[in-house]
Amino acid sequence: MDWYGGKPRCAGQAIIVAIDSSDLDRLPVAKRELHAMLADESAHGAPVLVYANKQDLPQALSAAQISNALDLVAIKDRQWHIQACSAQTGTGLIEGMEWVSNRIT
Numbered sequence: 001m002d003w004y005g006g007k008p009r010c011a012g013q014a015i016i017v018a019i020d021s022s023d024l025d026r027l028p029v030a031k032r033e034l035h036a037m038l039a040d041e042s043a044h045g046a047p048v049l050v051y052a053n054k055q056d057l058p059q060a061l062s063a064a065q066i067s068n069a070l071d072l073v074a075i076k077d078r079q080w081h082i083q084a085c086s087a088q089t090g091t092g093l094i095e096g097m098e099w100v101s102n103r104i105t
Contacts, residue, residue, distance in 0.1 A: 013104040015043055016096075018051040018087070019070070021060035027069045034070055038078075047103040048072075048080040049096050056086040079103055 015037060019030050034050075037043055050070065052063040061069070063084040072080055081099045085092030 012043070013046060014100045015046050015048045016051070016100065017048070018053045019066055020054055021052045021062075021066055021084075022054045022057045024061070027066070031070045035074075038075065045078050047078055047100065048075060049100050050080065050082045051085045051092070051096055052082055053085055053087055055084045055091065056088050 017030075017034055017037075020026060034048075038048070050066070050072065052061070052066040054060050055063075063082045067073070067082045072082060081096070083092050083096035083099065085096060087093070
């Protein structure tokens with residue numbers, strides 16, 4: 001399924017993506033869609049926050065493993081950050097938002 005569709009979303013100040021760290025099968029799709037969003041001119045230079053969600057689950061990949069699977073090191077034209085989190089418990093959510101708020105004007 002093509003979530004992004006290659007259509008411009010908006011000229012926002014940041015890109016925030018939540019990844020299901022326990023769904024290994026969807027990581028290639030998430031990688032493709034993330035990099036498609038980053039190639040969109042309307043998102044030029046916007047910092048990227050990736051939430052590695054569901055860290056409360058035993059089968060969840062670590063934030064470092066998610067970073068590798070998404071090839072975040074290939075992002076050279078903007079700042080990016082990966083934040084381990086659990087939407088279920090709230091762990092890591094504030095830290096991610098603080099990172100974003102420190103990078104937007």
